[in-house]
Amino acid sequence: MRYWLMKSEPDDVSIDDLAAMPNQTVAWYGVRNYQARNFMRDQMEVGDLVLFYHSSCREPGIVGIARVSRKAYPDETQFEVGGHYHDPKSSRDKPRWFNVDVQLTRKTRLMPLAEMRHIPGLETMMVLQRGNRLSITPVDPKHWALIEKLL
DNA sequence: GCCAACGTTGGC
DNA sequence: GCCAACGTTGGC
Numbered sequence: 223m224r225y226w227l228m229k230s231e232p233d234d235v236s237i238d239d240l241a242a243m244p245n246q247t248v249a250w251y252g253v254r255n256y257q258a259r260n261f262m263r264d265q266m267e268v269g270d271l272v273l274f275y276h277s278s279c280r281e282p283g284i285v286g287i288a289r290v291s292r293k294a295y296p297d298e299t300q301f302e303v304g305g306h307y308h309d310p311k312s313s314r315d316k317p318r319w320f321n322v323d324v325q326l327t328r329k330t331r332l333m334p335l336a337e338m339r340h341i342p343g344l345e346t347m348m349v350l351q352r353g354n355r356l357s358i359t360p361v362d363p364k365h366w367a368l369i370e371k372l373l
Numbered sequence: 374g375c376c377a378a379c380g381t382t383g384g385c
Numbered sequence: 386g387c388c389a390a391c392g393t394t395g396g397c
Contacts, residue, residue, distance in 0.1 A: 229395090255380075255393095278395055335396075353378040355394045374397105381392080 224270045225361035226261070227284075227349050228324065229277040237274055237285040237329055246326035247291055251299045252307050253321060258358040263294040263320040265360075272324055273361060273369065275349070276332075283334035284369065292323035330373040343368050 228250065230236070240248050253259055267290065274286040296317035299307035312318040338344055348359040361369075 231395095257380095282396070355379060357394085376397095377395100379392105379394085382390085384389095385387090 223267070224265060225273075225363060225366040226266070226270060226290075227273040227275055227359050227361050228288075229275045229349075229357040231278045232276045233279070236276065237326070240274070240286070240288070240324075240326045241329060243326075245291075247323050249298070249323050250321040251297050253297070253357060254307070254309070254319065255357065258356055259320055261358045261360065262322050266290050266294060266322050268293060271327070271366070273366075274324075274326075277357075281332060281334055283332050283336075283338065284330065284373070285332055286329045287327040287370075287373070288324045289327050290322050291325035294320040294322050297321040333369065333373060338369075341368060341372065 232239075234252075235248055240246060250262065253262065270290040272288040272290065273284050274288050276282055276285050296314070297307070297319040299305055300309040300312045300317065300319045301314065302308050307319075309318055335350075338347070339350060344350060344365055347362070347365045348354060348356070
C-alpha cells in the first residue's frame with residue numbers, strides 16, 4: 223500500500239465537488255504528463271491513500287484524504303474530439319493516457335502549502351521541492367504520518 | 374499577471 | 386541525438 227499526493231484545481235474538481243459526486247468518487251482524468259501517468263498506471267493499487275490537494279487557487283494546500291478505488295484504465299477524455307483533453311495521437315487500440323478512480327475518505331481542514339513548508343520533518347517531501355510541477359507525487363509514509371497527525 | 378522551472382516538440 | 390524554442394505549471 224502506497225501513499226500519494228494528487229493536485230486538483232478547485233475550479234475544475236474541488237474537494238466539495240468530490241464530496242457531491244455519486245459514491246463520492248471521481249475519475250482522475252486529464253493527466254498529460256508521462257511521469258504522473260506512470261505513477262497511476264504502474265504503481266497505484268486499490269486502497270492506496272491520497273492527500274487531496276488544491277492547486278492554482280487562492281489558498282493552495284491539502285483539503286482532504288481519499289483512496290484509490292479503481293485501478294488505472296484509459297482516460298476517456300483523450301478520445302473526446304474537440305475537448306480540452308483530446309489527444310489526436312491516441313487511439314482506443316493504443317491509448318496513451320490512463321486514470322484511476324479516487325473516492326473521498328474524509329474532508330479535512332485546509333493545511334496550507336505555507337504551513338507544510340514549516341513542518342519539521344517535511345523538508346524532503348517531493349511536492350515541496352523547488353520547481354516541482356508534478357500533479358501526482360508519491361508520499362513517504364513518514365511524511366504521511368506527520369501530516370495526518372496535524373490534520 | 375509575472376515568471377521560474379521544467380517538459381515537449383521539431384528542425385537539423 | 387542535440388538543443389533552441391515553445392508551452393505549461395503553479396506559487397506568489
